Amino acid sequence: MDIEQTCLDLAELARDVGPDPNRRVSTMAAGLVGSEILRIAGEIRAVVAAGRPVCNLTVGDFDPRYFPIPEVLLEGVRKALDEGETNYPPANGMPDLRQAVARFYERDLGLRYPVDSVLIVAGARPVIYCIFLTLCDPGDRVIYTIPSWNSNHYVHLAGATGVPLVCGPESRFLPTRDELLPLLPGARLLCLNSPLNPTGTAFERGTLLGICEAVLAENEARARRGERPLYVMYDQIYWMLCFGDTAHVTPPELLPEMARYTLFVDGISKAFAATGLRVGWGVGPVDVISRMSAVLGHVGAWAPRAEQVATAALLDDAAGIRRYQASFKRRLAVRLDLLHQGFQAMKGRGLPVESIPPMGAIYLTARIHPFGRRTPDGTPLRTNRDVRRYVLEAAGIGIVPFGAFGSTVDEGWFRLSVGAVSEADVEAALPRLEEALRRLE
Numbered sequence: 001m002d003i004e005q006t007c008l009d010l011a012e013l014a015r016d017v018g019p020d021p022n023r024r025v026s027t028m029a030a031g032l033v034g035s036e037i038l039r040i041a042g043e044i045r046a047v048v049a050a051g052r053p054v055c056n057l058t059v060g061d062f063d064p065r066y067f068p069i070p071e072v073l074l075e076g077v078r079k080a081l082d083e084g085e086t087n088y089p090p091a092n093g094m095p096d097l098r099q100a101v102a103r104f105y106e107r108d109l110g111l112r113y114p115v116d117s118v119l120i121v122a123g124a125r126p127v128i129y130c131i132f133l134t135l136c137d138p139g140d141r142v143i144y145t146i147p148s149w150n151s152n153h154y155v156h157l158a159g160a161t162g163v164p165l166v167c168g169p170e171s172r173f174l175p176t177r178d179e180l181l182p183l184l185p186g187a188r189l190l191c192l193n194s195p196l197n198p199t200g201t202a203f204e205r206g207t208l209l210g211i212c213e214a215v216l217a218e219n220e221a222r223a224r225r226g227e228r229p230l231y232v233m234y235d236q237i238y239w240m241l242c243f244g245d246t247a248h249v250t251p252p253e254l255l256p257e258m259a260r261y262t263l264f265v266d267g268i269s270k271a272f273a274a275t276g277l278r279v280g281w282g283v284g285p286v287d288v289i290s291r292m293s294a295v296l297g298h299v300g301a302w303a304p305r306a307e308q309v310a311t312a313a314l315l316d317d318a319a320g321i322r323r324y325q326a327s328f329k330r331r332l333a334v335r336l337d338l339l340h341q342g343f344q345a346m347k348g349r350g351l352p353v354e355s356i357p358p359m360g361a362i363y364l365t366a367r368i369h370p371f372g373r374r375t376p377d378g379t380p381l382r383t384n385r386d387v388r389r390y391v392l393e394a395a396g397i398g399i400v401p402f403g404a405f406g407s408t409v410d411e412g413w414f415r416l417s418v419g420a421v422s423e424a425d426v427e428a429a430l431p432r433l434e435e436a437l438r439r440l441e
Contacts, residue, residue, distance in 0.1 A: 032156060036404035040388070044398045055421055055429035057339075058398040060197065060362065062273040062419040066331070069274045070324045072317055076310025077277070089305040091297040093120025093281070097312040101281050104315040111252055113259075119282045119289050119296065120308060123275075124237045126301035127265045127282040130292040131233050132158040132189070135263075140188040145175050147405035147413075149197040163187060164406060169356060169413075172201035173365070177210030184218045184230060193235040194249075195242060195360030198405045198415035200336070202246050202359045209254045216257055231288075232262045237280075238361040240271035240325060243333050246359040260285055268311055270362070273328065273419075279303040279311045332362055335418035335426055339364045342430035351437050352412075362419045366399075369412030373440040381440070383410045394436035397429050 022030040040058055048054050068074075092098070098118040105111045121127045128150075136142060138159035144151035146166045155162040163183055167173045174196060184190070192211070195202040212232075219229045232251055239248040251258035267280030280303065282292060296302065303311075314321070336358040343355035343366050355366040368387050374380050375394070381387055384401035391397050399414040407413070418426070 028157065028159065033153065037400055040398065040400060040404070043389075043392065047392060047396070052396055053428075054392070054396045054398055055425045055432075056398040057416040057418065057421065057429075058400050059420050060417050061275050062362075063421070064273070066422055067273040067328065067419060069277070070272055070314060070320065072320050073268075073272060073274060073277070073310050073314045076313045077306050080306035080309040085306045085309050087305060089120075089302055089308055091302060092293040093118065093302070094305065094308040094312065097279075097308045097315075098281075100312040100315040101283065105283065107318060109250060109253070111250065111259075113283055114286065116286045117283050117289055119293050120303055121267075121280045121282060121296060122278040122301045122303045123269060123280040124235070124265050124267045125280075126296065126299070127267075127280050127292075128154055128233070128235070129157065129301075130282065130295050130299075131231075131263050131265070132160065133295050134288060134292045135231055136160045136188055141186055142189045142191065143180065143183050143187050144191040144406075145173070145193075147173060147196075147198050147402045147407050148191065148193060149405060151191050152406050160188075166407075169365075171207075172196075172356065172359075173199040174201060174203055174207065175211065176207060177214050180211060181214055184214060187230055188228065189231050189233060190215065191233045191235070195238040195246075197238065197361060198363055198400065198402065199356065199365040200358050200361040200363035201356065201365065202242060203249055205247075205249050205254065208249050208251065212251045212255045212258050215251075215261060216255060219261060229261055232258070233265060234262050235265040237266055238270050239266070241329060241332065241362065242360040243329065243336070243358055248360075263288065268314070272314070272324070277304075277307045277311075279307050332418060333358070335421065335423055336362075336364050338423060338426045339366070339416055339418065339430075342426075342433075346430075346434050346437070349434075351434065353437070362417050364416040364418070366414050366416050367412045368399075368414060368437075370437060370440050371410070371412065376439050376441070384412060384414070387412060388414070391433065391436065394439070395429065395432040397433055 044054055044056055097120055098115050101118045102113050102115050105113055132154050136158045140160045141163050142155050142160045143163045146164050152162055165175055167175055215230055222229055234251055242248050251262045263284040269275040340355050340358055343353050346353050352370045353368050355364055358364050370381050375390055384403055388399055388401050391399060399416055402413040
């Protein structure tokens with residue numbers, strides 16, 4: 001005889017936050033700011049749902065229709081799953097992959113690290129989180145630039161004290177030695193990213209060399225005083241996506257002593273359009289990496305085993321990487337150049353736009369600044385948010401303001417990402433933007 005199961009409807013209780021919602025969670029969780037990019041994505045979905053075309057330049061991701069992952073990676077994952085590679089990997093990563101990363105860095109970056117310097121993680125974000133938790137005690141000072149991706153949020157997660165440095169277009173939104181010098185004393189971590197998200201700009205050799213010299217001088221002085229060192233988190237997740245004459249440089253390449261203080265953030269997500277496979281790695285001093293591995297072991301944020309096996313084979317296929325990168329980078333560069341040339345042409349025709357030539361990553365930095373003008377329905381454009389909404393509604397183009405990357409000023413700077421659009425999408429969007437700007441009063 002069947003026994004009828006009673007189902008409790010808990011929807012009302014589950015949604016009840018009580019009289020003081022913030023007291024139900026930690027102070028850290030209550031104060032954590034949500035993602036501006038995700039909020040913008042929600043608005044774009046609403047426009048698309050209404051049946052209007054949108055050229056979505058907001059997401060730092062790749063549409064596999066235009067940018068599929070390498071075939072060797074795809075087949076490698078399938079083969080690994082067929083062979084039963086479905087259980088837990090070692091907490092610090094599969095030995096074959098750690099060795100492959102070390103060989104990859106020696107072959108392509110000219111940096112010979114021991115395998116013990118390599119930690120495999122589920123994408124770049126857990127690497128960054130592990131670096132913050134491993135190096136920073138509550139209240140420690142962390143220097144990061146504005147604009148930058150999520151640095152302020154990781155500072156909050158770690159309970160550290162943020163030391164933001166606003167960088168402008170005159171330095172391609174990257175810091176210089178002179179700007180950093182007064183901030184280094186007493187700091188625990190310096191966050192650098194090249195090519196930079198959101199701007200797509202990259203360090204030149206001389207600029208990075210000056211910063212490294214300042215870091216080493218600071219640490220030499222600290223060693224004499226018996227103080228803790230200053231570390232550099234060097235996020236180079238986009239390093240393989242440099243365009244034209246741009247050459248990627250690293251701190252240890254310029255000054256080998258920097259290997260004692262540099263933590264690399266890297267992975268396959270951007271260089272191989274494999275954002276969803278979640279294979280990243282940290283590379284750095286053995287003692288720090290071992291402590292990061294201990295943190296990771298408790299969090300459990302390791303990359304899936306099958307994907308690790310496949311990535312090891314990918315990184316050892318030097319010829320295959322060159323073939324894939326040649327095609328991949330060409331298609332990205334075409335889209336970035338189309339955007340940049342389109343903005344420059346509009347600027348030449350007197351419209352309130354400009355752009356910075358792309359150097360790397362999948363982003364174009366563009367400025368749209370029709371401030372003080374009014375939309376056809378009489379709405380004044382006063383802020384970046386006003387401009388973003390108008391561009392979406394009037395031109396069907398989704399863009400991300402630098403406010404999503406820590407900026408607090410309304411100067412009209414935006415990130416335009418080309419990973420999820422076709423060349424035809426870009427070509428069709430530019431005339432719509434020009435028409436929308438010409439309609440302003």
